[in-house]
């Protein structure tokens with residue numbers, strides 16, 4: 095009903111304006127607002143109505159979801175283009191789906207993107223998502239003061255891990271370069287960000303040193319980084335596959351569809367860039383909101399405790415059973431959409447206007463006609479809504495509209511939800527306290543372009559701090575930590591914490607990493623110590639540490655946290671009293687990055703471990719097998735065609751005759767093999783093994799004397815499926831005979847060569 099009304103309303107506005115040859119009203123602004131533009135746009139909306147037109151910029155702004163749906167979804171055929179500005183081109187936008195013009199190229203790119211990131215396919219990313227989110231928890235536990243860095247690590251590392259199978263951290267040059275260019279993209283999308291160019295477009299042709307042309311240098315650098323993302327991670331993933339280290343979804347896709355290689359690489363580039371700021375923004379906003387709304391946080395934690403208990407972290411299977419956690423996630427996305435103005439949609443043909451349409455998602459989600467108390471954080475509103483908290487994620491509007499709706503939304507949705515649920519399960523967040531015990535205010539400011547809290551300096555993870563504090567006390571006063579924390583805390587975890595805060599510890603303390611402000615604030619009241627969950631944060635094994643060390647040795651932060659682990663091994667002052675082997679293994683990963691186990695069983699004795707060399711061998715064999723399976727010479731559709739053709743050729747009724755003939759052939763072949771084998775076994779002379787070989791046989795004779803146990807007739811005549819199966823069957827029978835041949839022991843290669851000469855029909859080019 096609402097939609098129909100809106101359609102009529104919007105149409106009326108458009109038609110009446112068009113017939114008058116006029117536009118909806120709007121301010122005649124010369125300079126576009128670049129700071130908190132979404133707030134300004136809403137103010138204009140309040141003044142001028144649902145549609146605000148800016149003539150100087152030929153841009154239509156809407157603050158109303160109904161109008162946006164009318165235009166961008168119901169008339170998506172018209173409003174789905176993007177403006178590829180010369181600046182965007184310099185930035186490398188031509189290969190980025192999100193800014194590409196609506197064209198055949200876009201359609202192809204989007205198709206490939208959707209095949210990988212569609213709802214039904216995103217299960218393939220679960221292991222990487224668990225892996226990265228749990229890693230985030232571990233890092234947060236060790237150095238909570240580096241919260242922003244850990245959020246960066248998660249958002250920058252997820253796509254490389256999930257799509258390319260690469261471990262890239264925020265310290266990695268490529269990751270930091272990508273993070274650096276996002277702002278440039280944000281600016282290039284927002285009108286008014288490059289005023290010199292917008293006023294004098296001819297500046298695009300001037301060299302970058304020309305006064306006012308600084309934007310060109312920035313855009314060029316951005317373009318170079320995009321080019322790097324296009325090639326570098328893909329090449330690395332390919333190398334990994336070729337040298338047998340690991341395979342990845344993008345490489346497998348490229349092998350299946352070599353004809354789509356450009357689109358596949360573009361998909362990788364787009365997702366790499368598209369995921370970083372949006373993920374970071376959502377998670378930062380969530381943490382900020384939790385610090386500001388402790389009641390909602392407690393309710394979320396209580397729900398998790400009630401529904402899934404305290405002995406494991408949440409998984410995707412739990413999602414449907416956690417309505418309040420879902421409501422928290424949705425409320426965060428409603429109040430703080432990471433892309434508050436979406437990306438402008440451009441009309442492709444004269445509808446009523448030909449202009450850019452900007453959907454102010456931020457204002458839509460705070461529409462007082464839709465949401466009561468729109469600026470308040472109230473997760474309960476989603477529980478009360480008619481559709482319930484689990485309605486389609488498209489209803490949050492945070493992911494945009496119509497044909498250009500976010501193509502990575504299902505994966506993004508999963509990542510953010512998992513982070514929200516896991517953080518709630520493991521930590522309590524709150525404002526830090528200063529030296530006098532007063533809470534430090536959190537600046538509620540958000541950055542421009544992409545929406546995220548400006549600074550987290552004041553935010554501390556109280557729950558962790560409580561935990562550290564109590565462990566520290568426990569270690570000072572009593573040798574046994576168990577009675578005090580009252581739970582089965584994993585010893586490795588304890589040992590790592592001890593280094594942070596135990597006052598009698600003689601090694602490095604957290605102060606060497608920078609003292610957290612909360613450390614100065616004395617012992618906070620211990621309202622909620624849920625140490626029981628922290629064991630699930632796990633700890634890295636020695637080999638993990640060594641591997642990460644190799645990968646990240648250049649980075650200070652990681653160096654610090656790793657050195658803590660390494661030194662803890664040398665210490666004798668706090669030996670672990672109990673072994674919980676599987677706690678440790680829970681967060682270990684195999685070479686493909688999948689967590690080894692998700693449930694925890696406590697065992698004292700580990701299962702007998704394979705040697706590293708054997709493990710490598712097993713993995714390599716499995717990998718090669720997988721590779722063989724995926725390396726079909728034909729595409730799937732081609733295989734289907736061949737199969738269909740073979741069926742047609744055989745024809746109805748002839749099938750039985752053909753099978754009978756083949757079985758005669760088979761039995762003849764088997765007897766020939768046995769004869770061959772017995773003859774060959776009795777002879778030692780190499781030349782005698784060539785008795786059926788092609789080399790001594792004239793070509794013409796060869797062709798007429800094709801033996802029934804020989805395979806193939808050259809490229810000209812391919813085998814049918816059944817023929818191929820039969821040939822393989824025969825080969826399987828031959829195999830032990832070849833191995834038992836006395837020649838094989840002395841010269842295996844020559845024996846195999848001779849066998850091949852005897853059995854494969856030599857292809858004679860005509």
Ligand code: HEM
Pocket residue numbers: 191192193204207211364365366368369372373376431432433436437438439492493494495496497498499500501502503505506507510
């Ligand atoms: C919380 C996370 C995210 C949010 C809020 C978000 C939001 C958006 C928005 C608002 C748009 C513009 C839609 C429009 O024009 O109407 C968009 C486009 C897009 N997003 Fe996302 N995004 C997120 C994460 C991701 C991730 C992780 C990926 C990749 C894996 C991704 C890939 C894309 C692509 C490819 C487009 C362009 C679609 C097109 O123009 O055809 N996004 N996103």
